[in-house]
Amino acid sequence: MxxxxxxxxxxxxxxxxxxxxxxxxxxxxxxxxxxxxxxxxxxxxxxxxxxxxxxxxxxxxxxxxxxxxxxxxxxxxxxxxxxxxxxxxxxxxxxxxxxxxxxxxxxxxxxxxxxxxxxxxxxxxxxxxxxxxxxxxxxxxxxxxxxxxxVSARTYFRKYIKEKEVKKTVNSPKFGLADMDAWSRGILKKQLIVVAGRPGTGKTAFTLQVQENISSQGYGAVPVFSMEMGNDELIDRVTSNKTGIPFSKLKHNDLTAEEWKLVKAVEPKINETFYLDDKPKMDLGYITSQCRQLKRKHKQIGSIMIDYLGLMEMHKKKGETVSEATGNITKALKQLARELDTSIFLLVQMNREIEKRSAKRPVLSDLRDSGSIEQDADMVIFLHKDDEKSDAKMSHIDLIVAKGRNTGVRDFELSFLVEIQRMVTKAVIAPGAR
Structure with a gap:
């Protein structure tokens, strides 16, 4: 040759x-x-x-x-x-x-x-x-x-109308929080949803609860990629949420005979499509590969959780800043959400500027490397703890939808039952979109 x-x-x-x-x-x-x-x-x-x-x-x-x-x-x-x-x-x-x-x-x-x-x-x-x-x-x-x-817009319109005629309503996965679901009408597909908050505001608890809830709704695989917590801790949190047994007792394996019965009864309530991955070092390629495999196996992905952006392996090019590398990841995750026809919940850190302000309510600029994250996200959710309304067992959490490309913005009040890692709707602050 x-x-x-x-x-x-x-x-x-x-x-x-x-x-x-x-x-x-x-x-x-x-x-x-x-x-x-x-x-x-x-x-x-x-x-x-x-x-x-x-x-x-x-x-x-x-x-x-x-x-x-x-x-x-x-x-x-x-x-x-x-x-x-x-x-x-x-x-x-x-x-x-x-x-x-x-x-x-x-x-x-x-x-x-x-x-x-x-x-x-x-x-x-x-x-x-x-x-x-x-x-x-x-x-x-x-x-x-x-x-x-x-594609020709007219050709696509014909396909669009046929699908609308066959299926009158679009069903979407639900958050599992009644007031929020009523307002948003569920979680739209192809979305990058950013969840942010200071330590102790329940970012992981909230998002893990949402993912576990989606896994029971019949929308396919729901993978959780956790670089901060191991699978044992994640399962302890899920079990505490479902049984009402304090998280600390599960963590230290300090259970009564009656509590053990409750724990063992949880297994059939955890859906087979709910997946956990606690590999310490994950990059975009690894997450993408695992999600594609699950898509082939289950035909669809209900949603994806990544905890959290700051711990993902970044393969920076020569001369590239952390902010630029972060932007490349968020853009790629947005593209992945579109490719897999699902939503991706991405947990991110907030910068410390909020601690220097008298007004502690988070704003979009409080996101670390906020430019790219704010631009690529379809929805940004802040969890903000109100210390005056909180106590040792229950944290008052303001859930702030600061950006909603398809929903608009709105505030909700949640009660974070810290002891059992459960978020529940408390009340709606705003009667309508601001």
């Missing part, structure tokens, strides 16, 4: 080999390369068939071999064996995919440069506007193989 500029047969084969040996990396790979990035037709075909089996959770070497044989690919056995044997380090799947993607872009750039030279030599009768339009179109075409989403 002669040398062809910006191609590497081995690297393309490594990508598929890494997919077969490290299935956890496949969701990351498919965000980096498309079939059109593969130059060699046999490897491209192998990649396409591997992805088809992966999307139905059937991908392994033997199944892929049988699958390709059935489709009449005579060299299937040899090609799959080559892919499995060739890959040097399966865990470097992401790096291999990036190399294939870069080679693909270089080939496109080389083709583009040739087209530009031809255009430059053929511009005698072309005005500046048309010339720039031609150049812009060529540059845009470099990445056109990755697919577009352009």
């Amino acid at each position: 002669g040398l062809i500029p910006f191609t590497n047969y081995e690297t393309e084969l490594w990508v598929v080999g890494a997919m077969l040996k490290n299935k956890d990396a496949i969701d990351t790979i498919q965000t980096i390369v498309t079939p059109d990035d593969f130059y060699f037709s046999d490897v491209k075909y192998l990649f396409v068939e591997s992805m088809e089996l992966h999307n139905s959770d059937r991908l392994d070497g033997r199944t892929l071999m049988q699958w390709m044989r059935q489709k009449g690919f005579e060299q299937a056995d040899e090609l799959i064996a080559d892919a499995l044997n060739a890959v040097p380090v399966p865990r470097m799947a992401k790096e291999y995919a990036e190399q294939v993607s870069m080679l693909s872009m270089k080939r496109k750039a080389m083709k583009l440069s040739q087209q530009l030279v031809e255009l430059v030599n053929d511009t005698e009768d072309m005005d500046v506007s048309k010339f720039m339009s031609e150049v812009s179109g060529m540059v845009g075409d470099m990445d056109s193989s990755r697919g577009g989403n352009m």
Whole structure:
């Protein structure tokens, strides 16, 4: 096989080999390369068939071999064996995919440069506007193989009307707090929902309660990614909330025989679609991969909880600030919510400026790295503790919807029963949206 500029047969084969040996990396790979990035037709075909089996959770070497044989690919056995044997380090799947993607872009750039030279030599009768339009179109075409989403508005309207006629109302997951659900009419999909508050205001308790409640509503998988608390503590909180047994007693395993009966009765009340992940170090790629796997398994995602933004691994580029890296994460999470057709609850910290003010009511600028978070969030919820109305067993919490792209803004009063980690509606402060 002669040398062809910006191609590497081995690297393309490594990508598929890494997919077969490290299935956890496949969701990351498919965000980096498309079939059109593969130059060699046999490897491209192998990649396409591997992805088809992966999307139905059937991908392994033997199944892929049988699958390709059935489709009449005579060299299937040899090609799959080559892919499995060739890959040097399966865990470097992401790096291999990036190399294939870069080679693909270089080939496109080389083709583009040739087209530009031809255009430059053929511009005698072309005005500046048309010339720039031609150049812009060529540059845009470099990445056109990755697919577009352009659709005729009239065509989409027909589809939209048919869906509306079949299903008159849109059902959404509920928060589980009556007044808030009545006002918001549930949690819309494709939303990034930020939950913020100072320590002790019940951010985790509130969001965990909402997620557990959603898991019982039949909207698919509900994963909780916790980088601050372990699964034991999360389950203690859920159990305390459901049984009324003090959280501290569960934490220290100090239970009476009667309380043990209550604890054991909780198991059937916890839905199989409720997932916990307490891996200490998580990055965006890991969370994305896990969510996509759950989407394939359960067909839909009810909602996602990430606790919390400040503990996520940030892969900062050279010269990039923390604020810029944070912005990249919130943008990607918003895109993930759209891709998975779900809502993502993202817990974030507040900066300390609020402590310096006489008025303690949180505002959007109190979010740490507030610019990107405020911009990307569809809804921002602040939990604010009113010390004058609180006591040792019950904290008065003002739930402040400071931003609601689809709902508007509004305040609610909650009682946080600290001892049993339960949030309950107390009253509505504002009779209508402010």
